[in-house]
Amino acid sequence: MDGKLVQDTQMAVEDTKKDIFNKCLKFDKVRQLMSMGLYPYFRAIESAQEPEVFIDGRRMIMVGSNNYLGLNNHPKVKEAALAALNKYGTGCAGSRFLNGTLDIHVQLEEKLARFMRKEAALIFTTGFQVNLGVISALVGREDTVILDKLDHASIIDGCRLSYGEVKKFRHNDIKDYERVLSETTTRATLTVVDGVFSMEGDIIDLPALIPVARKYNSKVMIDDAHGIGVLGKTGRGTAEYYGLEDEVHLVMGTYSKALASIGGFIAGDKDVIHYIKHMARALIFSASPTPSSVASVIAALDVIENEPERLTALLKNTQKMLHGFRAMGFKTGPTQSPIIPVIVGNDELAFKMTMMLHEKGVFVNVVVSPAVPPGSAMIRTSYMATHTEQQLDFVLDAFYQTGKILNIL
Numbered sequence: 001m002d003g004k005l006v007q008d009t010q011m012a013v014e015d016t017k018k019d020i021f022n023k024c025l026k027f028d029k030v031r032q033l034m035s036m037g038l039y040p041y042f043r044a045i046e047s048a049q050e051p052e053v054f055i056d057g058r059r060m061i062m063v064g065s066n067n068y069l070g071l072n073n074h075p076k077v078k079e080a081a082l083a084a085l086n087k088y089g090t091g092c093a094g095s096r097f098l099n100g101t102l103d104i105h106v107q108l109e110e111k112l113a114r115f116m117r118k119e120a121a122l123i124f125t126t127g128f129q130v131n132l133g134v135i136s137a138l139v140g141r142e143d144t145v146i147l148d149k150l151d152h153a154s155i156i157d158g159c160r161l162s163y164g165e166v167k168k169f170r171h172n173d174i175k176d177y178e179r180v181l182s183e184t185t186t187r188a189t190l191t192v193v194d195g196v197f198s199m200e201g202d203i204i205d206l207p208a209l210i211p212v213a214r215k216y217n218s219k220v221m222i223d224d225a226h227g228i229g230v231l232g233k234t235g236r237g238t239a240e241y242y243g244l245e246d247e248v249h250l251v252m253g254t255y256s257k258a259l260a261s262i263g264g265f266i267a268g269d270k271d272v273i274h275y276i277k278h279m280a281r282a283l284i285f286s287a288s289p290t291p292s293s294v295a296s297v298i299a300a301l302d303v304i305e306n307e308p309e310r311l312t313a314l315l316k317n318t319q320k321m322l323h324g325f326r327a328m329g330f331k332t333g334p335t336q337s338p339i340i341p342v343i344v345g346n347d348e349l350a351f352k353m354t355m356m357l358h359e360k361g362v363f364v365n366v367v368v369s370p371a372v373p374p375g376s377a378m379i380r381t382s383y384m385a386t387h388t389e390q391q392l393d394f395v396l397d398a399f400y401q402t403g404k405i406l407n408i409l
Contacts, residue, residue, distance in 0.1 A: 038351040040358070040366050048073040051387045053363065060358075061391050063381045064365040068230050068338055069303075069310045070386030071260035077299045084295035092288035100288030108294050112265050115301055116228075116236060116251055120273035124282065125289045127225055127254030127264030131158040133282030134221070134252065134266050135192065137275070139164035144187045146180055148172065148204065150197050152223055159192075161281075171197075174208040181216040189218040195227035195238030199367055199380060201335030203231070206238060210247045221250035229258025230338060235304050235311050258304070261296040263289045314338060314385040317392060321383055324396045329409045333378075341367070341378040342399065344408055350377035353402055360398040 033039040046054040049067045053060055071077050084104065094100035105123060112121035124130045135158030139145045143164040147155060150171045159166045167184065169177040181189065191213050193204045204222070213220050224237040228251075232240030235258070239245040250268040255261035266276060277283065304310070318338045325332050331343040344350045347368040354366040357379070365380040372378060381395075403409040 033351060038348070038355055040351060040354045043358075043363070051384055051391050055363070058361070060361045060363045061395055062363045063383060063387075063395050064363045065384065066226070066257040066382055067260070067384055068258045068314055068382070069235075069260075069300075070384045071258065071300045071303055071310075074260065074300070074303055076303060077260050077296050080295040080299035081292040084291040088291035090292075091290050094288065095284060095286060096288050097284045102288070102291060102294070104291060104294050104298065105288065108298050109265070111298060111301055112253075113267055115305075116253075116267040117245055118251065118267040119270040121265050121267040122273050122277050122283070123263060123265045123289060123294070124280075125263055125286050127252075127256060128154040128157075129282040129286060130252050130254070130264035130266055131155050131192075131223060132161055133158075133280030134250070134276055135159055135190070136161035136281065137279040138162075138272075139190055142187060144184045144189045146177070146184070146189055146191045146218065148177075148193045148197075150200065151192065151194055152198055152225070155192050155194075155223060172202065172205050174205055174212060177209060178212045178216075181212060181218060185216065189216065190221060191218045192221045192223065195222045195224035196231065196337045196339065198226055198339065199372060199378070200333050200341055201337045201339030202333070203227075203238060203241070203336045206242045206244055206248075210244055214247075219249045220247070221252065222248050223252045225252070225254040225257055225264075226337065226339060228253040229304055229311075230314065234308065255293065255297045255300070258300075259297050260300045261293040263293055263297065310385040314383065317383045317385065317387050320389075320392055321381070321396070324392075325399070328396070328400050328403065330399065330403065338383045340381045340383070342381065343376060343378045344406075345375055345377060347374075347377045349406060349408070350379060353379055353406055353408070356402045356405070357398055360402065362395050362398045 043055055049065045049072045051062055053062045088102060092100035092102060109121045109123055113119060124133060131154040135145060139162035141163040145159050145162065145164050145166055147168045148171055149168045167180050169180045196203055222238055227237035229235045231237050237251065239248045239251065250266055252266050254264040321340055322332060325340060325342060333341055333343055335341060344353060350366045350368055354364055357364050367380050368377040
């Protein structure tokens with residue numbers, strides 16, 4: 001009897017070890033932050049993503065949004081969304097591949113192709129799905145995909161879904177990029193890089209990368225989620241910024257930043273887009289973008305083309321904040337975009353600064369390891385064309401006061 005009891009106990013212990021939910025019960029890092037009053041995530045916003053938002057009924061300056069051109073609450077964008085809702089209803093009840101393609105899906109694809117100066121475009125329900133679908137469709141067992149080490153998570157996950165070989169080069173290091181390519185001469189390659197890197201705000205060195213890619217016949221795809229609407233003379237992104245639109249084979253973009261909606265697209269040569277359209281599982285097996293979101297993007301593109309002063313205002317605000325932070329002594333890294341990181345180093349210090357700024361009425365985002373290397377924790381700020389001088393001065397003053405208290409300056 002005693003032997004059976006011991007055996008039963010051992011089996012119970014083994015069963016406990018095999019319980020897949022054990023990791024959930026042991027996950028206490030976040031609870032520790034909560035208990036310390038330093039948890040900065042999932043804050044519920046009670047208003048539109050404007051330069052000022054409301055949280056718990058309290059007005060705050062928003063410098064943590066990707067609403068770069070301030071179009072999320074633009075009257076024409078909202079009117080278009082409401083008109084589509086009234087005409088088509090709330091959803092499409094199927095995938096693009098079967099019953100879920102509406103005429104406005106096709107209209108948006110044609111409009112995006114013209115806007116990006118490419119032969120064709122294909123829209124997906126989310127930006128994340130674009131990278132999952134495109135990379136896994138194009139990169140096969142005999143192929144190699146080459147990434148910048150700081151590429152977005154959706155690019156990395158798209159590579160995991162492919163059957164190809166994955167290689168990485170040091171961030172924005174074109175010499176290392178060539179080293180990687182030179183070791184991959186027997187396989188077809190796709191190079192995938194961010195246009196604007198979403199945490200640091202710096203821009204890929206496209207003028208240096210393109211000649212190397214051409215030398216080794218590597219096709220180039222840019223994830224321009226944070227570049228479209230932001231960079232270039234007319235807001236067409238990183239390739240336009242450098243004058244290299246004809247040298248980039250595929251451009252991926254999202255609507256959740258400058259284009260005021262949710263979803264994403266890929267633009268390129270018509271034959272390549274045709275192939276992706278029939279091979280991308282993330283497209284074929286996912287429900288279609290909602291009519292309202294599609295109509296919002298169509299309207300947002302019209303606003304971008306008809307109101308170029310928004311891009312001018314965005315650049316002005318970016319320069320003001322970049323100069324302001326650096327003049328106070330904050331480290332902002334190599335950013336060249338409306339994404340301006342304030343690098344503080346220690347993770348706990350970054351959490352403290354975020355919540356102190358929150359108390360002062362400034363909404364920012366905190367980025368800690370493993371999203372950045374240990375010791376490189378940052379406060380990620382981002383700016384809109386619609387921020388006023390007074391709002392930006394308020395933010396700079398709050399950062400100065402907080403930086404002094406925490407001995408960061």
